[in-house]
Amino acid sequence: SQTIHQWPATLVQPVGSPLSLECTVEGTSNPNLYWYRQAAGRGLQLLFYSVGIGQISSEVPQNLSASRPQDRQFILSSKKLLLSDSGFYLCAWSGVGVGEQFFGPGTRLTVL
Amino acid sequence: GQSLEQPSEVTAVEGAIVQINCTYQTSGFYGLSWYQQHDGGAPTFLSYNALDGLEETGRFSSFLSRSDSYGYLLLQELQMKDSASYFCAVRRNTPLVFGKGTRLSVIA
Numbered sequence: 001s002q003t004i005h006q007w008p009a010t011l012v013q014p015v016g017s018p019l020s021l022e023c024t025v026e027g028t029s030n031p032n033l034y035w036y037r038q039a040a041g042r043g044l045q046l047l048f049y050s051v052g053i054g055q056i057s058s059e060v061p062q063n064l065s066a067s068r069p070q071d072r073q074f075i076l077s078s079k080k081l082l083l084s085d086s087g088f089y090l091c092a093w094s095g096v097g098v099g100e101q102f103f104g105p106g107t108r109l110t111v112l
Numbered sequence: 113g114q115s116l117e118q119p120s121e122v123t124a125v126e127g128a129i130v131q132i133n134c135t136y137q138t139s140g141f142y143g144l145s146w147y148q149q150h151d152g153g154a155p156t157f158l159s160y161n162a163l164d165g166l167e168e169t170g171r172f173s174s175f176l177s178r179s180d181s182y183g184y185l186l187l188q189e190l191q192m193k194d195s196a197s198y199f200c201a202v203r204r205n206t207p208l209v210f211g212k213g214t215r216l217s218v219i220a
Contacts (some may be wrong), residue, residue, distance in 0.1 A: 032207075034207060042212070042213075043199065043210055043211065043212035043213050044155070044199065044210040046207055046208075046209075046210075049206075049207045059207075090154055090155070098160075099142070099143045099144075099145050099160035099162065099203045099208075100145065100157045100160055101145075101147075101157065101201075101208055102157060103154040103155050103156070104154060105153075105154055106153075106154045
């Protein structure tokens with residue numbers, strides 16, 4: 001069966017510090033991978049998605065970036081965090097051409 | 113562009129039936145998905161409709177009318193544990209587009 005891992009579960013970072021969140025998927029090959037951000041009590045904002053190694057599409061311009069160095073690894077990064085970067089970050093995967101997405105447990109980021 | 117509309121909040125009584133509607137405007141529509149998210153947790157997939165009609169999975173059912181750009185999620189025999197946020201999402205040729213979610217509160 002497929003599983004998706006994210007870490008860390010919670011993170012508190014000062015403004016201006018760097019960020020690296022990692023997501024890995026097991027039990028599937030060539031998944032589509034996604035990064036979402038969710039503010040408290042709000043909907044899901046798609047940040048990045050990837051259909052293959054090295055292929056990244058950005059949905060919202062911001063100070064975040066994403067990379068996919070391996071087939072089942074997706075990394076979200078920032079060089080300098082802003083207060084507005086606080087939120088619940090969710091990684092997800094899907095098969096090609098299907099309607100279901102499966103989410104990781106999420107990382108709750110607080111920027112102070 | 114694309115947009116999805118769903119009610120922001122719904123309250124229902126334990127044991128009752130509740131319907132959460134979703135209307136959408138999008139190009140290149142392939143299907144409509146539903147997700148459940150409990151407070152502090154990640155969204156979990158509930159159902160996907162690519163064709164018109166009703167799909168049933170236990171106490172949950174999902175309906176789609178492509179001609180009306182409309183769908184709904186039906187929850188029967190409501191339980192307290194069904195209190196959560198429910199998101200509809202449109203599948204296009206690119207990533208899913210999610211609605212803003214409906215907060216369902218089940219009361220005794």
